[in-house]
Amino acid sequence: MDKVAINLTVNGRNRQALVPPRMLLSDFIRHELELPGTHVGCEHGVCGSCNVLVDGKAVRSCLMFAVQTDGARIGTIEGMGADGSLHPIQEAFWEEHGLQCGFCTPGMLVAATELLAEKPDPSEEEIREAISGNLCRCTGYEFIIKAIRSAAQKLREGNGAAQTESA
Amino acid sequence: MNIQSKPPVAAQKLDAETRIVGHDHVHDSASRHVRGQAVYIDDMPDLPGTLHCAPVLSNVAHGKILNIDFDKARASEGVVDVLLASDIPGKNEVAPIFADEPFLAEGKVEHVGQIVGLVVADTLAHALQAARKVVVDIEELTPCFDEAEAFEAQSRTLPDQHLKRGDAQQAIEAAARRLTGRVKMGGQDHFYLEAHTAHAFPGEAGDMTVWSSTQHPTEVQVHVAMLLGVKSHKVDVKCRRMGGAFGGKESQATIIAGLAALAAHATGQPCRFRMRRDDDMAATGKRHGYTINYDVGFDETGRIHGLKVEALAHSGHVADLTGPVIARTLTHLDNCYHIEHADFLGFAAKTNTVSNTAFRGFGGPQGMVAIEAIIDDIARSLGRDAQDIRAANYYGAETGSETPYGQSVFVGDELAHDNPLRNVIERVTSNARWDEKRTQIEAFNAKRGVLRKGLAMMPVKFGISFNLTTLNQGGALVHVYMDGSVHLNHGGTEMGQGLNTKVAQVVAEVFGIPLGDVQITPSDTGKVPNTSATAASSGSDLNGMAAFNAASEIKARMLDVACEHFDAMPSDIDFRDGQVVCGDRSISFGTLAKYCWMKRISLSAEGFYATPKIHWDGKTMKGRPFFYFTYGAAVAEVVIDTLTGENRCLSVDIVQDCGKSLNPVIDLGQIEGAFVQGMGWLTCEELWWDEKGRLRTVGPSTYKIPGSRDVPPVFNVELLENRPNPEETVYRSKAVGEPPLMLSIAVWLALRDAVSSLSGHRLAAALDAPATPERVLFAVEDMKERAGELI
Numbered sequence: 001m002d003k004v005a006i007n008l009t010v011n012g013r014n015r016q017a018l019v020p021p022r023m024l025l026s027d028f029i030r031h032e033l034e035l036p037g038t039h040v041g042c043e044h045g046v047c048g049s050c051n052v053l054v055d056g057k058a059v060r061s062c063l064m065f066a067v068q069t070d071g072a073r074i075g076t077i078e079g080m081g082a083d084g085s086l087h088p089i090q091e092a093f094w095e096e097h098g099l100q101c102g103f104c105t106p107g108m109l110v111a112a113t114e115l116l117a118e119k120p121d122p123s124e125e126e127i128r129e130a131i132s133g134n135l136c137r138c139t140g141y142e143f144i145i146k147a148i149r150s151a152a153q154k155l156r157e158g159n160g161a162a163q164t165e166s167a
Numbered sequence: 168m169n170i171q172s173k174p175p176v177a178a179q180k181l182d183a184e185t186r187i188v189g190h191d192h193v194h195d196s197a198s199r200h201v202r203g204q205a206v207y208i209d210d211m212p213d214l215p216g217t218l219h220c221a222p223v224l225s226n227v228a229h230g231k232i233l234n235i236d237f238d239k240a241r242a243s244e245g246v247v248d249v250l251l252a253s254d255i256p257g258k259n260e261v262a263p264i265f266a267d268e269p270f271l272a273e274g275k276v277e278h279v280g281q282i283v284g285l286v287v288a289d290t291l292a293h294a295l296q297a298a299r300k301v302v303v304d305i306e307e308l309t310p311c312f313d314e315a316e317a318f319e320a321q322s323r324t325l326p327d328q329h330l331k332r333g334d335a336q337q338a339i340e341a342a343a344r345r346l347t348g349r350v351k352m353g354g355q356d357h358f359y360l361e362a363h364t365a366h367a368f369p370g371e372a373g374d375m376t377v378w379s380s381t382q383h384p385t386e387v388q389v390h391v392a393m394l395l396g397v398k399s400h401k402v403d404v405k406c407r408r409m410g411g412a413f414g415g416k417e418s419q420a421t422i423i424a425g426l427a428a429l430a431a432h433a434t435g436q437p438c439r440f441r442m443r444r445d446d447d448m449a450a451t452g453k454r455h456g457y458t459i460n461y462d463v464g465f466d467e468t469g470r471i472h473g474l475k476v477e478a479l480a481h482s483g484h485v486a487d488l489t490g491p492v493i494a495r496t497l498t499h500l501d502n503c504y505h506i507e508h509a510d511f512l513g514f515a516a517k518t519n520t521v522s523n524t525a526f527r528g529f530g531g532p533q534g535m536v537a538i539e540a541i542i543d544d545i546a547r548s549l550g551r552d553a554q555d556i557r558a559a560n561y562y563g564a565e566t567g568s569e570t571p572y573g574q575s576v577f578v579g580d581e582l583a584h585d586n587p588l589r590n591v592i593e594r595v596t597s598n599a600r601w602d603e604k605r606t607q608i609e610a611f612n613a614k615r616g617v618l619r620k621g622l623a624m625m626p627v628k629f630g631i632s633f634n635l636t637t638l639n640q641g642g643a644l645v646h647v648y649m650d651g652s653v654h655l656n657h658g659g660t661e662m663g664q665g666l667n668t669k670v671a672q673v674v675a676e677v678f679g680i681p682l683g684d685v686q687i688t689p690s691d692t693g694k695v696p697n698t699s700a701t702a703a704s705s706g707s708d709l710n711g712m713a714a715f716n717a718a719s720e721i722k723a724r725m726l727d728v729a730c731e732h733f734d735a736m737p738s739d740i741d742f743r744d745g746q747v748v749c750g751d752r753s754i755s756f757g758t759l760a761k762y763c764w765m766k767r768i769s770l771s772a773e774g775f776y777a778t779p780k781i782h783w784d785g786k787t788m789k790g791r792p793f794f795y796f797t798y799g800a801a802v803a804e805v806v807i808d809t810l811t812g813e814n815r816c817l818s819v820d821i822v823q824d825c826g827k828s829l830n831p832v833i834d835l836g837q838i839e840g841a842f843v844q845g846m847g848w849l850t851c852e853e854l855w856w857d858e859k860g861r862l863r864t865v866g867p868s869t870y871k872i873p874g875s876r877d878v879p880p881v882f883n884v885e886l887l888e889n890r891p892n893p894e895e896t897v898y899r900s901k902a903v904g905e906p907p908l909m910l911s912i913a914v915w916l917a918l919r920d921a922v923s924s925l926s927g928h929r930l931a932a933a934l935d936a937p938a939t940p941e942r943v944l945f946a947v948e949d950m951k952e953r954a955g956e957l958i
Contacts, residue, residue, distance in 0.1 A: 036209075037202070041362075043443060047867050086202070102196060103360035104360050127875075139840050140844075140873075
């Protein structure tokens with residue numbers, strides 16, 4: 001089948017590509033755009049490791065075709081933070097030990113980004129709900145929840161100046 | 168205290184006040200993980216000419232391979248090669264212990280998902296496409312899927328193991344009370360988020376470099392060499408990090424790495440092999456399910472007089488690590504209880520399912536589930552609280568302190584003055600406000616509503632060391648550079664558990680330099696050879712101590728130079744905060760390193776460590792297999808819906824003994840993660856095979872691992888304070904990786920308690936594991952039937 005031309009914004013940068021119609025967004029991001037921070041875990045839309053932001057919404061990049069993102073704004077983990085500094089959510093996950101093996105971390109950060117954009121002061125229940133589509137096999141989630149609380153506080157206190165395209 | 172380990176390990180150094188060890192430090196890769204810059208093997212960029220592999224899997228559980236037709240696959244777009252067993256230049260052998268497991272099926276298949284061949288193509292999509300075009304013609308034979316059925320047929324993958332003390336049969340017959348029963352528990356998929364991956368690079372003169380997501384680089388090296396028919400020195404295996412492993416990458420990673428190396432060897436090009444999740448779950452091993460039959464004799468106080476157990480392990484089609492897994496089951500069937508007359512049989516049931524393998528706890532959890540179920544059954548039969556039965560049987564002065572395999576449980580004056588088992592139990596029951604909770608739950612259940620609550624306490628004693636004494640060795644390589652920065656390599660692997668961070672802390676502590684000055688480098692068989700798997704919770708015990716030895720050796724040499732420089736005695740010189748201090752004079756650590764170089768003093772050392780005091784006779788199953796025990800206890804409260812079987816863990820309190828923790832925050836993370844993983848095994852994770860032996864739960868959509876809302880909303884964890892390890896471990900710490908997983912048995916016991924409450928606790932719940940809503944509902948229905956009127 002013929003390749004399709006797409007034009008999109010990835011982490012604030014305009015990208016144009018010719019993609020096979022059935023190429024998954026996750027493969028496009030990892031292999032064509034060479035942004036391997038988006039991880040592929042279960043390959044059928046359950047674990048959330050491959051979450052990216054598409055027009056501000058967290059989506060499973062393993063369940064979307066690259067062609068569907070024509071004209072969209074994509075945010076991946078590599079686009080968080082600015083000029084080498086960490087985004088407050090990244091900072092919180094780092095400081096609060098919100099990870100162990102780290103494989104689920106980029107997807108968790110994307111889920112947390114979407115949550116905190118909508119709810120600056122989420123309750124613990126809302127945090128649990130927001131990351132319920134993201135599996136972590138290492139932590140038991142406690143430190144992740146703590147990290148998201150801390151991130152929310154950082155953002156509310158205005159440490160969140162480093163907003164980027166992905167946020 | 169008797170010091171058996173050789174210098175430079177000196178007790179006073181391990182007991183010294185520490186500045187870096189013993190404090191919270193973030194995971195060494197955390198800053199890269201949050202940026203998506205921590206590189207996993209599948210993230211490594213392709214070299215030109217990189218090829219991709221896809222496996223051809225058997226869709227028959229048991230049969231004779233009549234023919235493999237790969238013509239269509241070969242002609243498929245992008246295909247470079249199709250590899251079968253006959254293409255292996257060396258030995259087709261991947262078994263970690265016994266020689267019974269092929270890389271690629273040869274002549275027969277023994278489970279659905281067994282790897283029969285490998286397609287190598289220019290892209291992963293092309294490889295996967297072509298793999299489907301391989302036609303394997305199989306004459307089907309009768310399969311066996313059940314461990315009890317295999318026991319009946321006496322079909323095993325390795326000889327039985329038998330742990331005996333006294334005369335159990337006689338003691339059971341002579342006892343006032345006797346119970347027989349059966350406990351069944353399922354297996355568990357590791358569900359590491361990063362599926363199995365390897366990337367092989369052929370070098371010159373037959374060299375092969377393999378990046379493998381493995382807990383055991385040495386085993387990969389040895390087997391790749393055997394597979395390719397070369398010596399080990401031709402193969403270098405590396406691993407910077409894994410995206411989770413949990414035992415699943417101890418022996419199983421070798422299969423993937425070996426096949427990637429075979430493809431690289433055959434094509435002369437770099438080859439990647441990343442398992443798709445569904446292939447990974449179908450083709451690689453899991454935790455052993457068990458059927459455990461018991462016969463127990465006890466008295467009116469609940470004191471166990473004799474216990475006979477048949478532990479039937481669901482081995483799968485080959486032995487793999489089933490032997491040592493069973494050994495750990497048998498040596499943990501006692502848990503915290505003194506059993507004078509014991510007769511524990513371990514049977515490795517050969518089944519036509521994927522080979523079961525290492526999984527956090529390694530057979531220990533299954534043994535503990537069994538003994539706790541027995542305690543629970545005894546309690547109900549006597550109409551008493553299970554806590555009373557536990558208390559009647561704990562290791563102690565009144566019962567006994569020697570395990571059935573002959574190891575003394577207590578060290579020094581622990582029994583008399585500071586019983587660690589009592590400490591964790593008293594602490595956790597007090598933290599959880601046990602009595603108050605028990606009263607509240609009874610009042611709640613007395614309302615006779617649809618919802619019923621349950622409560623249970625789970626004590627854990629877990630032996631630390633590999634059962635097989637040989638494996639208890641660690642290695643490290645440390646270089647100090649002329650600017651005072653340090654290169655660290657050790658024989659362990661990083662799977663998220665924070666091992667690299669802990670070992671780096673040890674090295675920074677010895678040198679008195681900032682943690683950031685220690686550079687952690689990928690595990691590499693070319694740097695530290697002949698390593699053991701990073702397993703058995705022993706990673707920091709073994710490699711931390713090896714790194715301690717290496718750094719101490721370099722420091723001793725540097726100290727000589729410093730003495731000369733300051734014209735002082737060694738006792739006058741202190742290494743701290745990146746400085747080498749002598750009274751009011753000081754030089755930087757880097758300056759001293761430079762001085763050493765100028766004086767032609769070596770700034771590099773390898774460190775080695777062999778765990779002292781341990782010995783084990785696998786034939787008689789006697790000895791002192793464990794350097795020490797670690798203790799923990801948990802209290803869990805649950806609620807069940809008696810109309811649907813739906814259930815929740817409402818709260819958990821945990822107290823865990825980590826000795827003098829190397830890094831308390833990392834240990835907390837290990838405890839919470841292990842507990843939740845164990846809870847998954849016992850409540851919601853169900854492996855389900857159909858009548859043809861096909862695993863139908865090959866992804867998280869059907870195989871339910873705990874999510875953020877499944878974790879108890881009240882989750883209190885405490886490290887037992889002021890408990891340095893009485894044995895000379897690295898800075899008196901204790902291992903933490905596996906033990907807390909078994910604390911989750913509290914949840915399963917609390918579910919049994921909730922079901923049992925329907926009979927006024929007269930009857931034991933007929934509830935196996937995992938206690939899925941379906942099983943809870945069946946247990947409730949069964950209880951209604953047996954109890955007559957519900958309470």
